[in-house]
Amino acid sequence: MRKLFSFIAAMLVAVAANAAPVALPAVLDVTNVSFRSEGMPDFVIEEGQDYAGTYFDMGAHDSANDTLLYAEWDVTIEPIKYNIAVDVYNTNSWCVQLYLLNQAGDIVKNLRYKGSSGEKGQFAIGVLDLNDLEAGNYKVRAHAATAWSAMKLKDIIFDVDYQGVTVDLPGTLLPAYAELSAGATIANNAIAFAPSTANSESAKWNVNFAKAGDFNVTIDITASNGHTYGVKLVSADGQTQIGAVAEDQSWDTGVKTLGAISVPAAGNYVVVLTNATQWSEALLNSITFAAATPAHTYTVAGSSDVAFGTTWAPTNEANDMVLVEGIYTWEKSELTLSAGTIEFKVLQDHDWATCWPANNYKLAIAESGIYTLTITFEPANDNKVSAVATKTGEAVVIPTIAMHGNFQGGWADTENFVIAEGDETASLTLTLVAGNYEFGMRIGGSGNWTANGVTFTRANASAEVVAGSGNLKLEADKDGEYVFTWTYATNTLSVSFPVASGIDNTNVAAKVQKVMIDGQLLIIRDGRIFNAQGQLQ
Secondary structure, three states: OHHHHHHHHHOOOOOOOOOOOEEOOOEEEOOOOEEEEOOEEEEEOOOOOOOHHHOEEOOOEEOOOOEEOEEEEEEEEOOOEEEEEEEEEEOOOEEEEEEEEOOOOOEEEEEEEEEOOOOEEEEEEEEEEOOOOOOEEEEEEEEEOOOOOOEEEEEEEEEOOOOOOOOEEOOEEOHHHOEEOOOEEEEOOEEEEOOOOOOOOEEEEEEEEOOOEEEEEEEEEEEOOOEOEEEEEEEOOOOOEEEEEEOOOEOOOEEEEEEEEEEOOOEEEEEEEEEOOOOOOEEEEEEEEEEOOOOOOEEEEEOOHHHHOOOOOOOOHHHEOEEEOOEEEEEEEEEEEOOEEEEEEEEEOOEEEEEEEEEEEEEEEOOOEEEEEEEEEEOOOOOEEEEEEEEEEOOOOOOOEEEEEOOOOOOEEOOOOEEOOOOOEEEEEEEEOOEEEEEEEEEOOOOEEEOOOOEEOOOOOEEEOOOOOOOEEEEEOOOEEEEEEEEOOOOEEEEEOOOOOOOOHHHHHHHEEEEEEOOEEEEEEOOEEEEOOOOEO
16 A cells, blocks of 8 residues: 555656547556546556556555545547446455546446456446437546455456457357356356356357358367356347257366357357356356368359359359358359350369269350349259359340450450440451461350351351351451451441452552541442441441
8 A cells, every 4th residue: 555655646746637538439448547536636657667567456545535546537438338347356355336427527327346256357247328328528437346345457348239249250259258147257257157056057249250151169168067068159139040069068178179050141140158057167268160171162163254253264262162051052143144144064172173064054044134143062962053043133234245266376265345336336356367267256254155157258258146066267368457346236247357469459449439428438349338447337
């Protein structure tokens, strides 16, 4: 006590200035906070000082005035419920008293909590319901409820949702912030279950699973006699049990594996720890969820770059399927698709060596619109592959057009055609050397490969393209730029060849006629109409 008041005297010149209010929820710690007693000046513990082991001795008092010392913070609140915990150390039975005061110094709310002897750590102490107050600046005051409690304060923890912690799982739930049933307490930063109590003891957390899947559940427990504990996963509203795992009766201490729980979808849930043995006595140190590792990875690879982001790409991890209760699923929403067919396979371990079905799965898109695609794979059901396209909205789709051929030396996609203003045509210009080429047309970013064996030459430079067994062909008779134009209304592909060499200029006038129509220069050559850039009209 003398040490404390010597410290106070030494700090008289260090009168604490009012700092900006702390916005709640927050952790209020004793570093750099004002400490007061009636009739005595303020003083502060400066940052960096290790005073009383970073804990402030709230049990000390002014013996002359018999008044308690207290800590006080300026805070900003909202009119909501705050769930409160304290981090304290004590040497005998203790009580902590919290007050909320307005700027005039009037007490508007208070919270009292009685603890047990010899405890140290974080303790949930109750709820401050401030719904009847106005938002704004207030003061939080904390002190021991009795002068001789010998309690020391480190932190006061305000949390809007103190029923549980929110963590991205897989991860570990720390017990300090669990909501506890009667008979369960927090001791030494672990959940304590005492003997001779009803077997309805439990603790629960609000948690967020970052993804769906199977998660192995383990508990780290310190036991002094037989116990049987379980872990349940419940819907966020607490109404529906999703899954549960439990241990056999045990006297063991340490990490125990309970089993796996399947999480159907990413999102918020409630995790509940249950005690099934009335006479058990144990401390729970943590619950851990670890993602189960499947034996294989399964991936979707297919013809639609709109749906899959890539075409026929076995190593695209973005298309890996998610395992839920033995069924692998891939799903994507808000896809703008044109009518046609999407083809795909499901691959094992990103390798074409093992894939299903033997022939491509063909999913028909009946009409253009916005869709959700869902693909499932069931290894235990004869490697069954299923797919559903669910239309969720209307959309006007201008299909992308591309060619797939040997223009670049190997068989590969070219760049997409450029859709012309008005959405009636699309075109692509390629610089080619003279030679023979083969190709197919790819429409709508999916597997609509149209090929009917047409050979494009100068004399046969335009044709309707329909599905067929033969590749399209091009006889390029001259090095230069070849312009391919697709007309959507008729599915017609036209090829504009570079100007041929060896033309007799003396005869050009007789074979070529130039006309102006609506301000546009058109050239009529051999009965065909071209624009000024040589593109067939």
